[in-house]
Amino acid sequence: MKKSIKFLPLILVLLVCACFAFAACGETDDEGKLDLTDSSKVLVAYFSATGNTEKAAGYIAQETGGTLYEIVPQIPYTEDDLKYYTDCRADKEQNDPLARPAISGSVEDMASYEVIFLGYPIWHGQAPKIIYTFLESYGFSGKTIIPFCTSASSGMGNSANNLHGLVSGATWLSGERFASNVAQSAVQNWLNGLTY
Numbered sequence: 001m002k003k004s005i006k007f008l009p010l011i012l013v014l015l016v017c018a019c020f021a022f023a024a025c026g027e028t029d030d031e032g033k034l035d036l037t038d039s040s041k042v043l044v045a046y047f048s049a050t051g052n053t054e055k056a057a058g059y060i061a062q063e064t065g066g067t068l069y070e071i072v073p074q075i076p077y078t079e080d081d082l083k084y085y086t087d088c089r090a091d092k093e094q095n096d097p098l099a100r101p102a103i104s105g106s107v108e109d110m111a112s113y114e115v116i117f118l119g120y121p122i123w124h125g126q127a128p129k130i131i132y133t134f135l136e137s138y139g140f141s142g143k144t145i146i147p148f149c150t151s152a153s154s155g156m157g158n159s160a161n162n163l164h165g166l167v168s169g170a171t172w173l174s175g176e177r178f179a180s181n182v183a184q185s186a187v188q189n190w191l192n193g194l195t196y
């Protein structure tokens with residue numbers, strides 16, 4: 001009897017710890033869900049060389065009421081720049097770890113956004129280097145970033161993980177790849193699974 005009383009404080013401490021652990025599990029379950037009720041805090045930033053990712057971004061902005069922002073290259077990509085596997089400009093940039101193509105303009109009041117959808121085409125399995133320029137141009141601490149991409153056939157692969165490595169203090173959701181001819185219903189279905 002006496003022995004069990006002696007262990008009572010320890011048992012209580014263990015019980016409290018178990019409660020905290022349980023509560024923490026609940027939070028993790030909610031992590032994939034996103035609150036988009038305040039559309040003024042949602043930014044849909046994208047780069048698109050031939051209009052496919054722009055379409056997906058437009059659908060996301062339409063669904064969420066978020067602000068669209070196009071990442072515009074200071075030097076536009078010509079048709080020849082995009083002929084991949086010809087050592088074209090895009091090929092060279094993707095092969096160069098230090099390439100950071102300049103962006104024309106900037107996001108007005110980045111501080112006001114809490115949720116950022118970030119869209120890009122897959123270029124040789126990765127995000128175009130201009131997305132790296134974008135991520136290195138702002139602070140994203142405390143924000144939630146949701147990558148999305150379009151491609152001819154590749155998946156998102158490790159493109160988003162590599163972007164994640166450039167940013168500190170943000171929460172990244174796993175993101176989605178859409179086909180080049182992205183359908184509005186595909187974007188809607190994805191968003192519905194993401195939000196509450």
Ligand SMILES: Cc1cc2nc3c(=O)[nH]c(=O)nc-3n(C[C@H](O)[C@H](O)[C@H](O)COP(=O)(O)O)c2cc1C
Pocket residue numbers: 047048049050051052053054082083084090091120121122123124125126150151152153154155179180
């Ligand atoms: C330089 C370059 C590299 C590409 N690499 C890939 C690739 O690795 N895998 C793939 O499925 N599509 C690849 N594509 C095709 C694009 O990802 C696809 O057409 C995309 O939808 C283009 O989006 P946009 O119209 O927004 O620029 C590449 C296109 C370019 C220009």
